[in-house]
């Protein structure tokens with residue numbers, strides 16, 4: 001009977017079944033504890049990006065030196081500033097180029113200059129002042145300040161600022177000496193003098209016999225330090241680049257036997273390198289060269305240079321020690337005296353001088369453009385390095401310097417006069433940013449400086465091809481017989497030739513093949529490094545894969561072992577279950593046989609008409625308690641439902657456990673009694689006690705991890721309880737009295753519940769004591785009313801069926817009766833006058849209940865009498 005709940009006025013929809021989520025399939029998500037190693041992570045994908053992200057040094061150009069660490073050494077360009085001393089302005093410009101502008105007495109000149117400086121400074125006629133050794137301030141003339149609103153500017157960051165009073169030696173010590181020292185150590189460098197015409201470039205570079213310039217001082221320094229070094233030899237070459245009528249550039253060798261030269265790419269053909277053995281010889285050569293150099297008198301300089309003059313001092317190792325040891329490096333020191341930029345207004349040049357002036361200005365501009373482009377390229381590599389060097393012979397020759405591949409030093413010379421403000425300002429604004437240019441200072445390029453190696457040539461048979469890698473970027477050596485031979489041949493071929501009769505060294509005309517060999521080698525080295533990095537990364541990945549594979553194999557092994565164990569357990573459980581099933585079915589068979597023999601028709605009539613199924617089973621001694629229990633249940637609708645459900649379970653064909661459950665249910669009451677008697681169970685609730693073993697067994701049957709021992713115990717318990725049940729039944733039959741059991745029930749409420757349950761199950765001794773049936777029933781009812789066991793019996797019947805069911809009216813009535821104490825009720829004074837508060841249940845009594853209880857009480861007295 002189902003109870004229809006009244007419809008709620010406001011409909012509330014409750015979703016009972018939440019949306020299900022798909023479970024991960026076992027194959028893709030194995031349990032972690034099953035794995036031997038929990039560190040098994042997902043195997044990463046092939047790290048191709050990691051491999052590709054390995055930085056491989058760019059293919060170095062053959063002439064791009066690298067440091068020992070593999071990265072190119074860089075150094076910022078050093079820019080020095082020298083302020084020429086003031087001198088009295090010439091009264092008038094002269095075209096006499098032979099007129100000496102030098103004062104006869106230099107001391108007097110300096111004195112005059114100092115006086116002049118002071119006086120002109122007072123008058124504000126100087127355009128530059130020295131702030132400190134690294135910065136200057138440019139002071140515009142008053143006319144400029146007023147008309148053009150030009151303010152003073154500060155220029156700083158110079159390597160050193162040489163004041164008006166700085167001597168040649170001071171300049172040399174601070175500026176050139178470091179260069180020369182590096183040169184002697186094998187580092188090449190260049191010093192270039194820039195400045196407007198008449199600012200003292202030539203004076204600084206060459207000087208005078210009394211005030212030797214940087215070149216003579218450098219030569220003196222070189223030979224002072226190189227006397228003991230017999231293996232080193234020095235060569236000097238000097239040439240100029242001028243213009244022929246302002247149109248065609250011309251290269252002239254300024255050596256004594258020098259002629260016109262031609263230039264291809266960056267190489268000058270036919271340039272003589274004169275071996276120099278001492279400073280005097282070198283100075284003599286320079287003097288002769290200066291005599292040949294084109295000069296002219298202009299308004300700004302009586303001996304104005306009309307060409308770009310280049311001096312090369314070449315250091316070569318003349319003797320080889322013969323082994324693999326690399327000899328002290330050759331070096332090249334280049335000093336350039338540029339022709340000063342001229343402004344037409346000031347020089348007043350005309351005709352051929354004007355053409356020369358254009359050429360000079362153009363060369364100066366290209367030189368400046370090259371350096372500016374290099375600076376911008378270094379600041380922003382996206383900006384291409386413009387090939388301005390192609391626009392003049394000078395910059396073509398100095399291409400390596402213009403592209404930042406070699407070290408360079410600049411000396412800016414300026415004039416401090418007020419009238420020189422524009423020239424000075426232009427030069428400082430143009431050239432001061434050059435100090436941010438960076439140059440490589442590593443190994444020298446191979447076109448000018450060659451490192452000779454004496455490596456014995458081996459045939460390819462003796463020396464198979466192999467590559468040897470060392471850490472230093474420069475030490476990639478292709479140990480290949482042919483290659484080494486080629487390199488030796490190349491170096492020998494490339495070596496400068498010295499004619500014994502005429503000690504003039506002629507440089508090889510074309511060094512391109514050296515570039516080619518170096519380029520190929522660099523390509524091979526880069527490829528080798530790429531492959532090496534790739535192999536390293538690949539090896540690392542394979543290693544990781546191997547480790548993970550081993551972990552996975554271990555996990556698979558452990559899983560296989562677990563599967564084996566589970567299979568064994570399953571087989572054992574199945575076997576035990578079969579035994580158990582056989583045992584139960586045999587006991588049923590015995591009971592059924594007994595039932596057939598001892599069937600009593602009168603007993604059958606006691607059963608409700610619809611409970612024909614289990615009636616045959618209930619006849620047996622072993623089934624008495626169950627049958628009685630079912631009989632009890634059948635008296636109520638609830639009991640009928642439980643019985644039907646049990647019946648359904650018994651006849652369920654697909655569940656093996658159903659039979660076992662049924663058997664367990666059969667065993668349950670006796671089992672409970674046994675436990676009660678042995679006082680083994682500690683549960684506070686009889687329901688729990690009665691339900692526990694059943695649920696445990698039921699769960700164990702369905703669990704794959706069921707322990708056979710438990711099942712055995714349960715079976716033994718069942719069997720023993722069946723025996724005990726027989727005893728109890730017989731005891732009940734003989735005594736036909738439930739007081740023994742009631743006494744058991746008195747021990748604890750829990751026990752009372754259990755015993756009442758048992759009592760209910762023992763009630764069916766009716767078939768064995770039919771003559772006292774009504775008496776037994778009445779006594780039992782009486783006992784139940786007195787002890788309140790009817791309620792507990794009801795509970796006990798509910799224990800077997802935990803579902804909530806609607807209790808019949810009779811059961812409700814009995815419960816109410818049980819809850820009441822009739823005797824107390826009668827003894828109790830009516831009302832609340834006795835000062836004793838009524839129980840809550842008492843207040844709920846209805847008049848009908850009270851009447852009914854009184855009737856029942858009367859009937860009880862009647863029965864007793």
Ligand SMILES: Nc1ncnc2c1ncn2[C@@H]1O[C@H](COP(=O)(O)OP(=O)(O)OP(=O)(O)O)[C@@H](O)[C@H]1O
Pocket residue numbers: 083084085101102195196197198199200201202203204301303304305306338339340341413
């Ligand atoms: N520091 C100095 N001390 C004394 N005299 C100097 C100094 N600098 C330059 N002079 C003198 O100034 C004059 C011009 O010098 P110099 O010829 O060296 O200029 P320049 O820059 O080479 O000119 P140009 O570019 O036209 O050749 C020379 O007579 C030189 O003696």
